[in-house]
Amino acid sequence: MKDKKIPEATISRLCIYLRELSELAKNNIITISSSELGERININDAQIRRDLGYFGQFGVTGSGYNIIELKAALKKILGKDRVLNVVVVGAGHLGTALMSYPRFKQPGLNIVAAFDTSKEKIGRQISNIDILDIKELTREIKRRKVAMGIIAVPTENAQEVVDTIVEAGVNCILNFAPAALNVPENVNLKSVDLCQEIETLSYFCI
């Protein structure tokens, strides 16, 4: 983590602010106040000011934030001015779903390749992304200086894949396999378990 003081929730909200500002920029509005912005996205205005406050001062007392400027500042903060090389491991349904989302293909995220074991898939493309043999994984990560790995393989193979990509130098992993994975201290692992989301929600159904 870049800075222990900044909550992950703040970063997640910065993404939302940026998206809304991009919408606003399309119209001809110049400035927006934290309360107006907050109303649009259902977030408390003090929350917005506090989130921005972690990174500096971007507003003008009395008139609010310049939309273009704040948008640029947020892009910088979120690292969207740099390009991050990413691999997707597993070209099954979930991997394919991710690669097919238009928003997945944004400047800033460079999807180097997807990897799979299936002979039928290797050599093909999904949404213009090459599917390579998983045997090439380590080599490609090193060659392309990959910084993030997205794990979309079956549960039973997830730990093995994580070990491989960590060994190859990736220290940022988003895992969709419903497995508790072990990684070294310095590796930033986030797991999203879709089935668990369903189980949790089902409690709240009546």
Added chain:
Amino acid sequence: MKDKKIPEATISRLCIYLRELSELAKNNIITISSSELGERININDAQIRRDLGYFGQFGVTGSGYNIIELKAALKKILGKDRVLNVVVVGAGHLGTALMSYPRFKQPGLNIVAAFDTSKEKIGRQISNIDILDIKELTREIKRRKVAMGIIAVPTENAQEVVDTIVEAGVNCILNFAPAALNVPENVNLKSVDLCQEIETLSYFCI
């Protein structure tokens, strides 16, 4: 929400406790203490006792929890003794991925059907689940008394689908479309935005 006092995080952890207890039940251990259980799943022992405390007293002072009994109690709490009828709307890659997870097909979740607009998909099955014409959605929800809807359609159709299933009587929705959806007060909507997870994580990559 059943009870405003109980955090969603607690319910999510109860699922984890249940899964671990099921593992433990396979061996021949009779009881387990909150600290032993916590060590296995990396959760503070006081947290476990507090979470259980929301629902009653399940342990024996001095010796811990009876694994079989606690497992049964958690199943009851999480509603796994009842059957919840569920529809999956959208039989694209994400919908297919969900339906293909073995854990998705658990007793307690009855997947009534999947729905799609594509002529090629309608009439087929995915992982033994029938794909029906989305025109049948309202009728099937009413006929089968569906309690939960899982939205895995493209962003642009998500609001329309939500309106339809809410109108048909569903008040518990898990949405995977990256869209901010509007639902009535009484509807329990949880959105999971896979791309946003990636964006947020990418901040923490160096």
Added chain:
DNA sequence: TAGATTGTTAATCGATTAACAATC
């Protein structure tokens, strides 16, 4: 100037964890 809105401090809220009396 008067009105509006920031940036930040203080207050609140909620969730996690420590501590411990009760007790098996």
Added chain:
DNA sequence: TAGATTGTTAATCGATTAACAATC
């Protein structure tokens, strides 16, 4: 009985929100 562990109260921590002086 002595040791262990619960259930729960009190303490801590962190995040959200209110309030307001500073100031454009």
